[in-house]
Structures are given as C-alpha cells and as structure tokens.
Amino acid sequence: MTSTRDGVPGHLLFDRLSALDIAAFVVDGTDLSPGSAIPSDGDPRIDHALAGFLFTCGPDHIRHPEPVEGCDEGRRYPLHGSLAGTTVTRAKMSADDTRCEALTEVDLACGGKAAVERRWYVSENGQSVMLEDRVTNIGQSAFAPMMMYHMNIGGRLLGPETHIVSPSIEGGSLGWQFGEGESAHFCIPAVGEEGWSEVLLAPLPGLGGRRLAVRFRVDTLPFLQMWRCQRGGANVISIEPASHRLAKRGELAASGELGAIEPGQSHGYALGFAVS
Template sequence: MDFKAAKGPRLSLDPTSVLDIRSCVVDGVDLSPGRAIPDDGDPRIDHSLEGFLFTCGPDHIRHPEPISGKDGANYPLHGSFSSRPADILDVSLEDDADCRARVPVDLADGGKALLTRHWRIDGANGEVHLRDTLCNAGETPFPAMLMYHMNIGSKHLDEATRISGAMIKEGSLGWRFGDPAGQVFCVPAGKGGWAEVRLGPIAAIGGRTLIVRFRTDTLPFLQMWHNQSAPAAVLGIEPVSHRWVGRAELEKAGELDLLAPGETREYALTFAFV
C-alpha cells in the first residue's frame, strides 16, 4: 500500500505483515535492502527483512528459544508478529498521511495479543511517526517484548557515513563497525524520554542524514547490526525493549515485563531524512 504525504519519503506499507514498511524511497532511491539479506531459514523473516522496517515480538525477540512448559516447542525467530495480516481501519493521504490498523496476534505459547498501529507522515516537515499500543487480549500474562528492526541497504553507504548518538561510545562510529563482514552490539539508550540516533551523511540521497528517535520508557536499548557477507549488504537500527541476553537470564534478573490480561504497553518511534 503506497503511503506518502506532501513532504517526506514515499513508503510502501505491508498489510500482509503487521503493516510494516516494505520500501522507503527518498529522492528516487529505495533504501530497503531487498534480497541483500542473510537467510535464517524462516520465510516469514526473509519476507520481513527485505523491507525497510519490521516489528519483532510481542512474545519473543531475536533467535528461537524454548517455550517454558512445552517440551520441544520454541518461540519462532523474532517472535509471532511477522506475517500477521493487518485490519486497516482508515487511511488519509492528504498533505499529511495517516493510517490506522489493528493486528490480532496468536502467540506461540497459546495466548493472544492485539496491536493497534498508527502511522503518520507530517506533510510540513516529512517526519514519519509510528505509535503502537500492545494489548494482552488473552487470559494469561505474557512478557511483552518488542524490537523495531529498521534495515538499510548498505550499498548506499560509504566511508563518510557514520552512526551518531549519545548512547554510542565517543559519540559516533563508522557504520562498518567491528568485523568488516558483520557484527552486533546492544547498548542502553535511556530510562525515560526519547533517544536519538543518526546515520549519515548518505551520499546516494543527496547527503541527507537519517534521524531516528524512540521512546525509552518501553524501548530502553538500542541494538545495531550489519552483515556484509555476500549476498547480504544490510545495516540495522533497532530500538528494543530488552538487553541482548537470553530469556532465562532476563527472567533470573527480573527483567521480563509481564503484561497482564487487558493491560497495554505503548511504543513509539519517528524518523526523518534531513
């Protein structure tokens, strides 16, 4: 579904999978990675990872781990969101673009959740806004986990492109951090208010910089990754609810945020090219 305003990027939203972003076109350039991605053996995630932004959760993030009390059963790669169709409630494509949807989700452990999603592009400044409300629509609590997985085709980046933010050691680093073939890190982003991370300049889109901001009350960490092992050529910017350790360690440390039946959590991010 095409989604654009008077100013800002031209997006394609995917109603077949959580109303995530497939393409993000700036100055005629699609910044999504397409097929230049790693293959983790899950076609749902292959489809999602091709796009500019997909949503991980709400019952699990990152790689599969066992479901407690279910012998041999695992949470799926990146959780149960991916491939869930969205029920679009209303769309407006005037000077400002606005779209609201609901996404019912059957969780891997048998529970149920409901995501209420609101996309908006400010036609005055081109900034894209995402507001999500996650509700436990089932009968038992579950740990709410969420990660926005923003993927940029790194073929558009060069040696001048850097990652910058208050959570980054020394304030910034080159986008090809760590092992040139690929690496992941996850750092605290704050404990309230909004965090900001920048990627730029990006010469392919006229030297613009991508600015991503996100709520840190429910997304207190920033994960970053890149994979340059052929055929992959992708960089990920990932606001996330939990630090980069396994579920057992999170549970032991009391860091699994239980969402009671009928209870909600709110998440938000914005991004713009300036």
C-alpha cells in the same frame, strides 16, 4: 503514505501481509530498503520482512528461537517473535494520505493472543514519519511483552565517510562498519532527553549526502541495538530500538527484566524517522 522534508517527498509502501510494516521507503526516487541484499535465516517470514525498510519483532519474542517457558512439548518462540508475517485484521488510510491506522491480532507462541493497534502519521510540521503502537493482551493468561523494530538500510547507500551518531554511543560517533568480519552487532542502553533517544546515520552518499534520523521512546524501548551484514550478496545495516538487552530469556526472567502483562493490560511504544 507521503511526507516531505526540505522539499523532498518521501513515500512509504505498507505491508498489509505483515502487520502494516514498511515494505519500502522511497526518497527522491531512491528506496532505502535493502531489498534482496539480505542474508537468509531460513524463515520465509523474516526473509520477506527483512527485505523491507521496517519490520517489527515481538510482541512475545525479539531474537533467535528459544523454548517457551514451562512447555515440555518442544514448543519454541519463532525467530523474531510471532508478529512478522501476520496479516493485518483491518486498516484505514486518511483521505490526505498522511495517516494510517491498523489492528493486527496475533496468536502468540505461548498460546496467548495479543492485539497490536498501530498508528502511522506524518508529524505536524510534515517532516517526520511517526509510529505509535499499543500492544494489548487479549488472551486468557499473562505474557511477557518484547518488542524490537528493525529499520533496514541498504548498504549500497553508505560509504567510508558514513557514521552512526548518537549520545548512546561512547564518544558520540562510530563508523558504520563497526566490529570485525562480515557481520557484527551491538546492544547498548539508549541515552536521551525528555524521554526520547536519537540515532543518525550520516552522510549517505547514495542518497545525495543526506542523513537518516531515528527517534524512539526510551521508557519502553530502553536499548539501541544495531546490526550489519556484508556477506556474500548481503549488504545491509539495521537500526533496532529494543525493549530488552541482549540476553537469553531465562537470564532476563531471573533478573526481573522480562516482565508480564495480564489480560486486558497494554504497553505502548513509539518511534519516528526522517531523511534530511
């Protein structure tokens, strides 16, 4: 799929082997994706997905493995959930290469099943790439929907002048090498206007001083998580709109934050991004 911003074309390469995530995002000949400059958690699904520009965590779990509730068989939710590595059931690209729709049916770790209806499209002004997801419970029992979108940027494109800019951040701005040590992350409530929050990564000296802008719906993605890793050969930073705060499933359930959708019910999620 192709978009244009300020006269500069951007090309997206979709990954049909992983829920129509984005394997590469090329702007003016430069791929923003980290490629092989990522750490490995030992899960080949995630190693494959993390090398791309965007991969989707969920729809049943979004972080590190945890036991499945009420299951005494030692069953665990996999790293980042069940969707990553799931082949697209069907997909269709528009003739003008500006829209793509897909359906992915995924078997959940809890024994249920969900359908992820995905729509990628270029905004009306042609300057932003938009994603709309609808997660529907097509199984026989309720499950707790959880979603997080990893948008991965190669650290080679950033410099000492690069900052994270967002109304969600105290003071409005933070240097991209936040925290201490070789790896760090944070998860904060997303602040926005008219139902959307925004975060910028700018400037990107490895991309001609341009900036990456990301917007996301705060009703179903009410948290902004960010992660970076500069360890060994890894050099990556990730913008991660998330449905839940950083806490164990048991804690989220006890406080009423985990939620559930019954068979036939759906939740919707949306985000957009642009380089300018």
